[in-house]
Amino acid sequence: MRHLLHYISILFFISFQTTYSQELDSAKNPGKGRLMVEPSVELIYRNFGKESFLRDAYQANPGYHLRMNARVGGYPGIGLYTLRQNASVVANGFLGGFFEDAKFIENGVFIYHTFYLHRRFMVSPEIGFGLFRVIHGESPSRFILNYNRVFGGLGLAYVLIKDKHGVYDVNLTLRGGYGGLNGREIVINQSDRTYVRRSTDLQTSLGIQISFH
């Protein structure tokens, strides 16, 4: 009986290994050479780096992130994104108390590459560039600050639903990114220049992606 259990364990282990390795082989690049279009919507949270105007002057609420990725299976892809976030203006020595709220709007482009760790699990490093705008008030009393943002990040995706016809997958995505912001066009006195113009940010987002292929 003891030997039988040993045999069964060994057989189970071997069969699992074989199945898993086959699965990995087929999963390395599923859809290789096929065009994939992957829109996603994500809930985003952003934290600005310490010692910066953007961190001290605003209390940002969670926002949303719309992305449109496109790639040919097995090759790096390109994506466009837009991001919207509302923020409360915190008492500060720069905005004169003229505004209570602000909107963060960012649009940009990025390149990424998706690696399959498992048939259902992918990781996608990415780098990109965006135009980040802080919009205070409404026209004609609107005041806008413009920043460039360069960022890098890592996205994890888990396939929740696989279409039986192989037309689309529905993925759960978790993404983290780190960026540097530079508002080089902002005119301000020299002693406050770096504080107002420069910042870093850390973004995390959770969402749903549909991968059409």
Add this chain to the structure above:
Amino acid sequence: MISKLFHVGVLSVLFLFTACQEFIHDSFDTYTGRIINESGQPVAGVELVFTQDLDFTDFQNPRSKSVIYRVITDSSGKFKFVLPSKNFDNFYYLQIKPPYKFEVDFGGEKDFRNFIEAFPSDQDPFGVVSLGDLKVVEK
């Protein structure tokens, strides 16, 4: 002809739209200065109010109706206010709290007031308006 008129119309609307904007995007004005006494020494701990609205009902002692910033001068008597730049030809008031008053030259004569005007048109390319040394007396 119609095309030209259309272009002129569009440009006019754009010009009006831009001209009507209250704030200048990506731009901050900075007002700096130093409070000194009659002997030219810096005065620390003076309370200053930066405002756009003064109530001149009491002409000798106008009061601020709203406050943009309220600051205390530092150990070297210096102060600084930063705020978004505005398009219109506006100006601000710098009000000083008792027991001090500004000593100003009014037509060659000394005058003592609890406020002075600060004009953004006097700014340098970085938006800095230097109000210089402001002499105050205890009144």
